[in-house]
Amino acid sequence: MNIVVCMKQVPDTETRIKIGSDGRSIDPADVEWIVNPYDEYAVEEALQMKERTGAGEVVVVSVGNERATTAIRSCLAMGADRGILLKTEHPFGDTFSIAEALANLLKEMEFDVLLFGKQAVDDDNAQVAQLVAHMLDLPCVTVVTKLEIEGSTAKAHREVEGGTEIVETSLPSVFAAEKDLNQPRYASLKGIMTAKKKQIEEKETQLGHFKIEVIEMLKPPPRPEGRIVGEGREAVPELMQLLKNEANVI
């Protein structure tokens, strides 16, 4: 089984975000970069699929600058076979142009399963999996919490309001991973050593067809100063009074 995972390098979720001097993107200084957490579930799922079938390869593809090779290397250390970097210097991507760049590469590749994380935790767009699926004319299931493959059919569990949809689809197909899908493995020391010898192919890429324009990035308005109502259960009646008469929420 051949599996391709599309992965994005993002700031660590603990990062404090500073607005950059252009006023439209973040200041990358002091940011610690990681594999997008949802993409780690996608990589883990790909590795498990390959282990179950005992054949094929797992390829990790990323769009980003030179720095993204470290994130690809982390995925190779987990066990992926090789990586491809679509190299571009554009700082804050436009989903459509990124999807186009990925689709252009992917249509030359052979795969049974194409995995994404359900969204990147930086721009939180949650669009690229569906855009790429449409550009490649493939079915796509998003927010997948469980994935079972049998022959050329897949059953994917998808979390929605009030329950779980079980979606059946034919392969090849696109899936976007949600947190519950699996428990990503840590790279072993051996994995980290082997990863150094694995291939990462870099392809210079021009992004085109921008559909959106970010005009400003700003900090969210600060919340109004709160107050400590009191200590322990003695404070409960006053809290009730405030919720009822001041906030009018109960």
Added chain:
Amino acid sequence: MANGVLVFAEQRDGVFRGPAFEALTQGRRLAGQLGTDLSAAVLGSGIAGTVEVLKEYGVDAVFVADSEHLARYTTEGYADVFSKIVREKNPSIVLMPASSLGRDLAPRVAAHLETGLITECTALEISDGRLLGTRPVYAGKALIKTFVKTDPQMATLRPKVFSAETISESKETHVEQVDVTTGAERIRAKVIEFQSSGGDRPELTEADIIVSGGRGMGNADSFNVIEDLADALGAAVGASRSAVDAGWRPHPDQVGQTGKTVSPSLYIACGISGAIQHLAGMSSSKYIVAINKNPDAPIFKVATYGIVGDLFEVVPALTEEVKKLQAA
């Protein structure tokens, strides 16, 4: 030339969901500012009789796509039909709720139409005749203001951020059936089963009130004090990442950067210290109550009202007070 505002009015089993009304209300406001019409598209099966309620939101036209193959949502089927409606009606703005369905569908429709999409907007305005959407990025640690450069300009609206308001005067609404005789054979991914998560509690992303527990809960069983308060208030139950990672609550309950982003009227955080990861997911709540032993916990910095104390004393006392209030 593209003209008008079109809203995807999401329904499930013939019932329109709150986020659809929120999108219609914003659509009406934007259409008013542009001096153009508001229309709604409804996809489903056997739904002709359900569209009456949309008139209360001041729509000028409703486009109804009624077909058996649209009874259950499929990405491909809905994207095909909705894109066809958008192409035919040629609106300049298309709004959709950022519900599970909208989040899945909107990008596929944008791909069909080769246009730009701003997801999860928390504010919408018209600037120089174009739609300007504000949306959180980095899980709410920053906001961006974005234009769509192409037509139609697509946006999804984060649930619970906008209010749903009906109009008082009655209005003439044109209802039109859309031809959807083909397309079923092109659908490859189909829902074969729906497993309800059960329970009567509201959905986390749609709830007016959320009661959440964190590391301070100590174990899975003690979440019953959270559940008791939630049930007394008719609220949803949430959890911090540490409570979910410890296995005390399922992941669908997680609020924060790798969970859900919520904007209820009231968010009650119990035993949650307020890691930046968690704050990102809930700090757009209208009112926040924090109950925590540690007076220095960061959660108190965002809380409207705080109580320093043992949640196992405070929360049950609060539940009692709520019950007393309701009995009065």
